[in-house]
Every structure is written in structure tokens, then in C-alpha cells.
Amino acid sequence: MAQSLLDRGPDHWHPIAAYLYVLHLDGPSLAWEYLRRNADYRRDWLRSRRQSELVPDWGLRLLEDPGVDARDAHPTWFPDHDTVLQLYPDADPPPGADLFEFWRIPGHKQLIHDGHRLMLVVRLPGCCVRLAFTPTLEDGMAYVYGIRACQKPCQRHRALAGELNNLQTASDATLTAVAKPRPSPSSLQELHTLQALDGTLAGASLRTIAEVLFGADAVTDGWHADGDLRARVRRLVQRGKK
Structure with a gap:
């Protein structure tokens, strides 16, 4: 079970291995990964734990713990x-x-x-x-x-x-394992988007996010005010916030 998003250290988003499971998520599971990072949703989850009042509609029949990632969570979508x-x-x-x-x-x-x-x-x-x-x-x-x-x-x-x-x-x-093809570009984009979003939520700069996602050498060679790398990282962060 994942540690609470609120309790993890500032560098928890650095290891890419922690995000590899994202490559194999389907639509409902990916939707949960984005929703559980939403600050308003986390606030409503905490409020629902303390009070019996109704909470805003998040497209769920029941609120799910945002500290649990898609491998173990069971969001009931409506x-x-x-x-x-x-x-x-x-x-x-x-x-x-x-x-x-x-x-x-x-x-x-x-x-x-x-x-x-x-x-x-x-x-x-x-x-x-x-x-x-x-x-x-x-x-x-x-x-x-x-x-x-x-x-x-x-x-x-x-x-x-x-x-x-x-x-x-x-x-x-009886299936014990499945050989899967290389991750699709869209799957890799979801992985990078979630990792970049977590970096933003942890207070990291765009340059730091780029170094974690693409390596220090790539940033040294290609980080410019109007460069493609900077624009790419900015788009990932903006996509994750939508």
C-alpha cells in the first residue's frame, strides 16, 4: 500500500522505478492516479473522515483514500x-x-x-x-x-x-505471466506527467524536474529559456494539473 501523499519526503518522486506500474494502468486506474493528487480531493477526503456531511461530487459513489495508489485502490466511479x-x-x-x-x-x-x-x-x-x-x-x-x-x-x-x-x-x-510490448508513447507520457506533477507538488523547479526525468546531461546541453526541453517539461506539468 502506498504511503500517504502528504507524508512522503520531498524527494519521493525521484526514482522512476516507483512509477513503472503506471505503464500498465487502464483508463479508470489512470483517472484515479490524477484524482488522488488533487489537493481539493484530499481535503474532502480528510473532511469526510471527520464529519458526516456530504462532500462534493468527484465522480465517485464513495470517496477513496488518496494515499492508496491504483494497484490497491478500488474507486467506485459514477x-x-x-x-x-x-x-x-x-x-x-x-x-x-x-x-x-x-x-x-x-x-x-x-x-x-x-x-x-x-x-x-x-x-x-x-x-x-x-x-x-x-x-x-x-x-x-x-x-x-x-x-x-x-x-x-x-x-x-x-x-x-x-x-x-x-x-x-x-x-x-493458467496464465502466470504475459510478455508485453514496449511501452507506447502515450503510456510513457502518463508516467512522465505523473512524475512531473509529483515534483511540482513537492516544490521542485522545472529544471529539477527535467534533471530527474531526462538526466543532468540532457539539461546541461539543452536547457534554454526557449528550448524544447524546457517547453516539454512545462507541458507535462500543465497537463498534470488539468
């Missing part, structure tokens, strides 16, 4: 992300229909109640699948997957199909 698989009892099951069997779901399982229903986060080698169970679903029932209606359903269908494929692949074989 509305659900497109990749959440909703499971319902089948009102008209055919003969031989597949039955819901909780303990046969593969992967490392983490169960959360969001105040309305049970949600299951399934972590598999190389991916993370999120399931939402209607309260009427019981073990041993035939079941169906539900999808929310929208103007452009094709993109949502593809996202859900991808999650089902991940789950089916894991059910068909």
Missing part, C-alpha cells in the same frame, strides 16, 4: 466506465446455459460494495477486469451481460468484447 461488465439473472435461459459461479472466475479477486451493489475487480496477468453484480444475481443462476444504451454503442460494444475476451482467455488457460 457512472460506470464503459469497460465494466454488468451481470444480471437470465430471465429466459436456454437449456444448458452457463451458470454464474463466483469461485470459478479466474484471477486475483477483490470485492467491493459501492452502496448499491457488489463490484468485483479481477486482476489478471496483463489486464484488469471489472464486474458489477445486480443484487438479484446468485451463485448457480444463469446470467446475461448488460450494456447501457447510448447514441454510439459500437465503441462500448468493442470495449466490453475486449473485457470478455480477457476473461475467457484467463478461464481457458
Whole structure:
């Protein structure tokens, strides 16, 4: 479990190894990494711990501890992300229909109640699948997957199909590791953005952030008032604050 963002030392953001997990996060997990660094969110989290008053809407059903990173946190987003698989009892099951069997779901399982229903986060080698169970679903029932209606359903269908494929692949074989390709440019950008944002929150200058991210030699050779390196670091910091 991550140490509180408020309790860590000023140089906690220097080791890039501490951010490598970011390369493998999906959309909901990345969103949490940015939200938990938001000063107003951290204030509301502390307030919610001391008082029973309502807190502002952060797009969550329940406030999550900002000191916990995406590897262990379980933010319950509202509305659900497109990749959440909703499971319902089948009102008209055919003969031989597949039955819901909780303990046969593969992967490392983490169960959360969001105040309305049970949600299951399934972590598999190389991916993370999120399931939402209607309260009427019981073990041993035939079941169906539900999808929310929208103007452009094709993109949502593809996202859900991808999650089902991940789950089916894991059910068909015992996976212990997955060989992943080189990180994409967008994944590296997320890593650098979060590291630069943490540097800013720790009070570091743009030049110090550049030295940590790209090395002292690169800064010595390329740090100028109107240089590309300085502009790149500035854009990373601005992106992280949005």
C-alpha cells in the first residue's frame, strides 16, 4: 500500500522505478492516479473522515483514500466506465446455459460494495477486469451481460468484447505471466506527467524536474529559456494539473 501523499519526503518522486506500474494502468486506474493528487480531493477526503456531511461530487459513489495508489485502490466511479461488465439473472435461459459461479472466475479477486451493489475487480496477468453484480444475481443462476444504451454503442460494444475476451482467455488457460510490448508513447507520457506533477507538488523547479526525468546531461546541453526541453517539461506539468 502506498504511503500517504502528504507524508512522503520531498524527494519521493525521484526514482522512476516507483512509477513503472503506471505503464500498465487502464483508463479508470489512470483517472484515479490524477484524482488522488488533487489537493481539493484530499481535503474532502480528510473532511469526510471527520464529519458526516456530504462532500462534493468527484465522480465517485464513495470517496477513496488518496494515499492508496491504483494497484490497491478500488474507486467506485459514477457512472460506470464503459469497460465494466454488468451481470444480471437470465430471465429466459436456454437449456444448458452457463451458470454464474463466483469461485470459478479466474484471477486475483477483490470485492467491493459501492452502496448499491457488489463490484468485483479481477486482476489478471496483463489486464484488469471489472464486474458489477445486480443484487438479484446468485451463485448457480444463469446470467446475461448488460450494456447501457447510448447514441454510439459500437465503441462500448468493442470495449466490453475486449473485457470478455480477457476473461475467457484467463478461464481457458493458467496464465502466470504475459510478455508485453514496449511501452507506447502515450503510456510513457502518463508516467512522465505523473512524475512531473509529483515534483511540482513537492516544490521542485522545472529544471529539477527535467534533471530527474531526462538526466543532468540532457539539461546541461539543452536547457534554454526557449528550448524544447524546457517547453516539454512545462507541458507535462500543465497537463498534470488539468
